[in-house]
Amino acid sequence: MFSLVILGLVAGYMAILFAVAWHQERPATRARGGGLGPSVYALSLAIYCTSWTYYGAVGTAARTGWEYLPIYIGPVLGLTLLFPVWRRIAAAARRENVGSMADFVASRYGKSQTLGAVVTLVAILGSLPYIALQLKSLSMAGELLTAGTPVAGSERLTVLALAGVLAFFAILFGARRPDLTEHNRGLIQAIGLESVVKLGALLMVAGFALFLLVDQGQPGRIVEGLGDLAAPPNVDARFTAITLVATLALFCLPRQFHVAFVEGAEPAQVRRARWVFPLYLALTSLAVVPLVAAGALFAPTANPDLLVLALPFGRGDQLLTAIVFVGGFSAATAMVIVEAVALSAMVSNSLILPFVARDRWRMRGDASDMAGTILQVRRVAIVAVLLLAWVYYQATDQTHGLAAMGLVSFAAMAQLAPALLGAVVWRGGHAHGALAGIAAGVAVWLVMLALPQLAPTAGWHLPRALGLEDPFAVGVFASLALNLATYVGVSRLAKPRLIDRVQARAFVDRLGPDWLEGRPAPAGASVGDLRALVARFIGDERAERAFAAWGRETDTRLKDADPADAALARGAERMLAGAIGAASARRVIAAALAGGGRAPEDVVRMLDEASQAVQFNRDLLQTTLDNIDQGVIVVDEDLRVTAWNRRYVEMFDLPPGFVHVGLPVASIYRLNAERGESPGEVETWVERRLEALSRRIPHEHERARPDGRVLRSSGAPIPGGGYATSYTDITALRRAARQLEEANERLEARVADRTERLEEARRVAEDATASKTRFLAAASHDLLQPLHAARLFIAALKEEPALDKGAQGLATNADRAIDSAHRLLTALLNLSRLEAGGVQPAVRRLSLDALFDELRREFQPLAEAKGLRLAIVRSGLWVASDADLLRSMLQNLIVNAIRYTDRGRVLVGARRGGGTVRILVRDTGRGIPEADREHVFGEFVRLPGGPVDEPGAGLGLAIVRRLSSLLDHPLEMTSRVGLGTAFRITLPRAPAEPAREAAREIDPRLPLAGLRVLCVDNEPAILDALSALLTRWGARPTLAAGVEQAWAAGVEFDAAVVDLHLGEGPDGFAVIDRLRPRGVRRIALVTADTRDGLKEQATAAGAVLLPKPIKPATLKAFLSS
Secondary structure, three states: OHHHHHHHHHHHHHHHHHHHHHHHHHHHHOOOOOOOHHHHHHHHHHHHHHHHHOOHHHHHHHHHHHHHOOHHHHHHHHHHHHHHHHHHHHHHHHHHHHOHHHHHHHHHOOOOHHHHHHHHHHHHHHHHHHHHHHHHHHHHHHHHHHHOOOOOOHHHHHHHHHHHHHHHHHHHHHOOOOOOOOOHHHHHHHHHHHHHHHHHHHHHHHHHHHHHHHHHOHOOOOOHHHHHOOOOHHHHHHHHHHHHHHHHHHOHHHHHHHHHHHOOOOHHHHHHHHHHHHHHHHHHOOHHHHHHHHHHHHOOOOOOHHHHHHHHHHHOOOHHHHHHHHHHHHHHHHHHHHHHHHHHHHHHHHHHHHHHHHHHHHOOOOOOOHHHHHHHHHHHHHHHHHHHHHHHHHOOOOOOOHHHHHHHHHHHHHHHHHHHHHOOOOOOOOOHHHHHHHHHHHHHHHHHHHHHHHHHOOOOOOHOOOOOOOHHHHHHHHHHHHHHHHHHHHHHOOOOOOHHHHHHHHHHHHOOOOOOOOEEEEEOEHHHHHHHHHEEEEEEEEHHHHHHHHHHHHOOOOOOOOOOOHHHHHHHHHHHHHHHOOOHHHHHHHHHHHHHOOHHHHHHHHHHHHHHHHHHHHHHHHHHHHHHHHOEEOOOOEEEEEEEEHHHHHHHHHOOOOOOOOOOOHHHHHHHHHHOOOOOOHHHHHHHHHHHHHHOOOEEEEEEEOOOOOOEEEEEEOOOOEEEEEEOOOHHHHHHHHHHHHHHHHHHHHHHHHHHHHHHHHHOOOOOOHHHHHHHHHHHHHOOOOOOHHHHHHHHHHOOOOOOOHHHHHHHHHHHHHHHHHHHHHHHHHHHHHHHHOOOOEEEEEEEHHEEEEEEEEHHHHHHHHHOOOEOOOOOOEEOHHHEEEEEEEEHHHHHHHHOOOOOOEEEEEEEEOEEEEEEEEEEEOOOHHOOOOOOHOOOOOOOOOOOOOOOOOOOHHHHHHHHHHHOOOOOEEOOOOOOOEEEEEEEEOOOOOOOOOOOOOOOOOOOOOOOEEEOOOHHHHHHHHHHHHHHOEEEEEEEEEHHHHHHOOOOEEEEEEEOOOOOOOHHHHHHHHHHHHHHOOOEEEOOOOOOHHHHHHHHHHHEEEEOOOOOOHHHHHOOO
């Protein structure tokens, strides 16, 4: 009953949040204007206080004393000592109109799209453990309150349902509009209310604890209950490391950046937050002390992480328990909602939209087409983030406290700090340095902190190899130091581009808004072109508002026909940055200006006209250079100067008045030679030049002058015996040629480097596929262990003589269910091995009637439960195929047919055709539309309209197609919407095997009476099941958990059943080696291992391999042989 009250309170609380958010989002409320109030902004920063600080801080204080305090000290330091950095980030974020942390970092470092994507991936990687922590706290609290009730044990399913509700809330109030900088007032108002609720609940339970201490506690016991809190804190390396990552978390957590710099950060708001937020943290940290003391005295056996809830619950105060639960629920849900909204913005702007929008911004159509795409991407991202966090919560080690998961998440997000803080304090930061630093820091974080938490018992951890009992401090300092050093080092080596320098000045020098830039009009684009372009991404209404605001701010009257200047283009880029990110906005505006936003035929005409104008200007420029920019000199037949130009005098630096009509050209040559032009004797060089002119032969050559310039001279005779020579300064041309050669060399080096990296990526992908296959093999082994024990227990139950027919039927159905699960696991493992290229089908002759009988027994109840008729027609045909893989194909097709058929029947049959057999699976269901007939064979695809309560991951037809290709069994599909679907599998026909005599009826009266059987297995449940089954068969089992116990039994045995894997020490083959010399004739090696060659190895050892789960009939046949 109390659980229902709690559920009602939670539902009521969620309804209040919906009402608050909905009221703030109403058009009438938004029309009244005004942004977030200073108090609401300050309270929204308390999104920092999650279930870690609500539950986990008390648990940390109870376990390790003052170690909880750095989590509160860090943000206070960040908002006080680092306030100048905070202010610079806030100013830059508002100026650049960024919508997320990834947009901010990408915009600062040359609008690097790659860097934005990397920041997004690191944010997701670091946030998943933190979101999983919130889900874990909800599960732990629910487990405490529902213990001993009928709903106990359903916490994980409840958490999954709750994650869905939170996703709905985040989508409804956090993904309503494409422009991220258009504030989500409803969401932030709800977060402010949640901050008040969780602080109030925590202070109430702290007051309750203080009352208990004053009323019933003794001073000596209170001091004892405080534990380590009674002594001053020990500021060691771990304490300092936690303080450091908590300080950086105030800037680097996606939710903190979102509420601090995207949703608010106006000066009045920040001034209020500088004292409200530290006061909030101080009250929260002070509440921990009485709770720890009261927990030690009045709830000593409770989980420290749940002392906040266990204290009132254990004292029977149901009202306070309910309030405290709602407070913890508030702390967890607020973080999850805002984190999901922030991450979805980063995913859409930095990972998805740069590819989706690459070409669509040039297309005409609905002006809001991209706005809808942006919202859909963000909504899908919210659901995906919460689902991944739930999966992480399921996979992580549940023995870790809440604080351990939170610290690992903080350490991951801290790897963004050098790039984020360096963006506003160091002009020399470069995108390459940021990328390299983040990569280095995350690598150390993975090795030192993340992997040890995911698999704490693994023996290959680096911290364990280094002898570190607590690797947190070393991991934090090493990762951040390497990150910072790499960031600085690579940035200093990298060569900045123009856009890098511009953005660095914009962020570091704190330049004001540059909307009033007065530059020439770019590319002839009009105001109407830019207005239509922006509307495609943020909608017509918001585009009109944005352009009207720009016009009011610049005191400019905008007309669609007017040309757009650079200031308006810059403004349009900022309008788009809030919706698709700074890097993508830059590409959009560049593409629009290239085409002017016009139709394709207009762009072609513009390009033709521009080409003609450029060609005319080029010809005019070339003529001008020929007559003015080149140095020209003309001599007559007597080699005296008749004409020259000013450029010639300047080029050779001749004295003023030195050149005149009638001057012998030899005088000019001699002067140049005396200045160093001559490589040898002056008069000889002059005579050679004069001889060349007198021959009147055209020439063209190059020579280097003493000052380093390179001149090209071209000469030709002219009518009347004269000679004209022109000189061109080609120094820049020769320098460009040298630079081109160097660039080619660098390009070749880059191509070689990229090729090497691609090869490395291919090797990594192959290693990952092999690792996944090994993991699935190990997982299937672990899953088959309990199935093996369950099958043996059911077989023992069926041997009970007093069992009635109804129970017998239930036992039979349970045994069939176990068999079906075993087959599915086997098929999934084979599919994984297929992806890795390691599956070899075991093709043999098999009877379709036998296979159809198994399918009928398996699916008849499912079809009858849905009111369908399952018709499986016997054929007497035999085929050549792999029995397990063919069964998996038919199982998936029949399951799909039943799932998507509402009435009618499902028909399964076979028909011969020459040397082949075609198996048909036909239903009378809904059918598959033409457009989806290829799409349905993809992975994780489910057609709309299917029952939502039926299990299924959308893998069925994907598995069928892959198995069809593997077995070389062609697959065909025909379908008509509303009439049904038919699948046909063509496979080779095989001759029938000779009919076997029916197995003789086994005497039910203890057929194995007196048989001495040794059972060796390290699983107690399996030994108990074997003992029960063999005893009911009349055998005398002897149980042993390992080699030594089996050897110490000291009894002669008739048969032995030995498990392959016996834990630490020798395996089953060691047992077989000891049993064979003792005369044991029948030995069965039992295993769930599926590796190749195991059967041959068992045969060589003198044993029979029996795969798990063993069928009882197979075991009885083996023992009776």
